[in-house]
Amino acid sequence: MRLRRSLIAVAGAAVAAIALSACAGGSTEPAASDAAVTGEGFPITMEHALGETVIEQAPERVATWGWGSTEAAIALGVYPVAIGEQIWTVGAGNYLPWVEAAYEDAGVELPALLSDPEGGATVPYEEFIEADPDLILAPYSGLTQEQYDTLSEIAPVVAYPEAPWTTPWDEEIRITAEALGLAEQGDELLASISEQLAETAAAHPEFAGKTFAGIWDGDGFVSVYTAADSRIEVLTELGLEVAPSVSKLDTSDGGFYYELSYEQLDQLDADFIVSYHSSKEEADAFLTKPEVQAIPAVAAGKVAQVYDPVTVSSVSPPTALSFDWEGGLPALVDAIAAALAQK
Template sequence: MRLRRSLAVAAIAATALALTACASGSGDDTDAADDAAGTGEFPVTLTHALGETEIAEAPERVATWGWGSTEAAIALGVYPVAVAEQPWTVGEDALLPWVEEAYDEAGVEHPAILDDAEGGATVPYEEFVDAAPDLILAPYSGLTQEQYDLLNEIAPVVAYPDAPWTTPWDEEIRIVAEALGRPADGDAVLAGIDEYFATTAEEHPDFAGTTVANVWDGDGFVYVYTAADARVDVLTDIGFEIAPSVTELDTSDGGFYYELSYEELDKLDADVIVSYHSTEDEAAAFLEKSELQAIPAVAAGRVAQVFDPVKVSAVSPPTALSVTWSGGMPELVESLQAALD
């Protein structure tokens, strides 16, 4: 996700929603606040890459940082009081459409927007203090140890389990559900999403066993997303297989992406390519760029494209709310089928 935002700065992620509606109480601020008390047993202790976090009692003022934890909390019936801004996707002081819709449908006041213009490189500690959270959720983020330690002085922080920006989408939902004392609700959200993926795979048998590589053109090289990246992982849930060449060429040492020079593009062999772009014009240019014809699938026209910042965000990676948003996975699935056809 940090790469996604960095690229944007330099060059310029129905079922889950239904579950959210069911979990959000009667729809006014008071009920939503009461619903935030959770249903599990406390204290809860979570161990993660940056330490161990004990949550002594059900949180009432949750803040989120990074990607996806806002949606996970909302899908569980908890509306954060402060969330990271999304300057690349929807502009300053604006919410992603599926997040805004969830707050409005529940009749909950919009959250405070935490400055995140640098994609997690800096943390607005004073804004966190002003929001007065009693829990900070950041299981899919790029928090450093120093940032974590400073935030932890404001409120307990739940960080990522292994490495920055690599937490699988489903694991993030489980982590958030555990932190909020709502493990059963988390299971219900995941069951709904799994059903959507299973239905999608059944409706598109051509996806089964088809190899895929996910890329973003960096001009002189392409960013190739690895198996550690959730936007890749989610495609395997609908039947695709990560192309062996993606792993063979990987120089990231466990990261979620690596750079592949134009000189080596002929080695990126996959049945289909998924490419991400900021605009429709960039997407069209990608298909015509002579250097990129070295990628076999591009030369053959087997490319599924995602363009427009919000749509890229909906699938990069999907979240508990965006996974079935019409402009996200459903549109990508149609593009993938068209590429194979």
């Protein structure tokens, strides 16, 4: 697909920059297997919600924490030596399929997996020390100030710009590129993704102005994702609009989701619903659950569903490597089109 070819082109440009830099310096040393960065503009100062980080020189061993920065780095031709594991998505000791494929395609050794059994609630500091990074990227994460301060004793850390788990997908790519000294390549990558999204929007003019809400069914409540959540924000790039009821009912105080009791579901008014589930069985059960029939769009059959952990992760939000992953965003777009076509 066009995006995949563009990613390869961007990564190729980064590798070419490495080769040119080596020639300019008269070096005969081979490039490091973890694709050390030879970007420009160092030292680089990054300001974020948890402080100010100075990256003195081009990093040679990058570690990532949270979501999406691994893929952003890879798409820019940089292969981290250690990454946070995704327990809920693929289980302990496994890699996201698009990440594993990227390393295998590049012939690069798979990175160390940093233990994350609690979704960022704890940080495996000893594993970070063992990985010996000279830069830690965590622009879409839940790092606390204490965790950030402790990690900063190991290596410079780039955290989120405003609040935990709310960094827009495009801003995460931009932050990652800047921290790596590859801002120009980051702009090219974002332009490729934006072109793909624009083409998708043009192919679905029926999306323009239609309102939606993204939810996850709980026990006696549903979790409603706010406009601050990247999985929601990326869908607005297709001409869709977050339903006004989402912000009207919001109790998150700037968070990326809030809980809405079953008693309030009739107030969640939208043209259609995007529902996320951990399995096909859960997704099917949701559609027939009496309580959620109070949501007008559910009662009308206007629901686009995403299920199974890997597929949910591929669009929650999409990353630099998963925008065109089979079964991910393209399948969700088809599901949305089908939901809107319901009479």
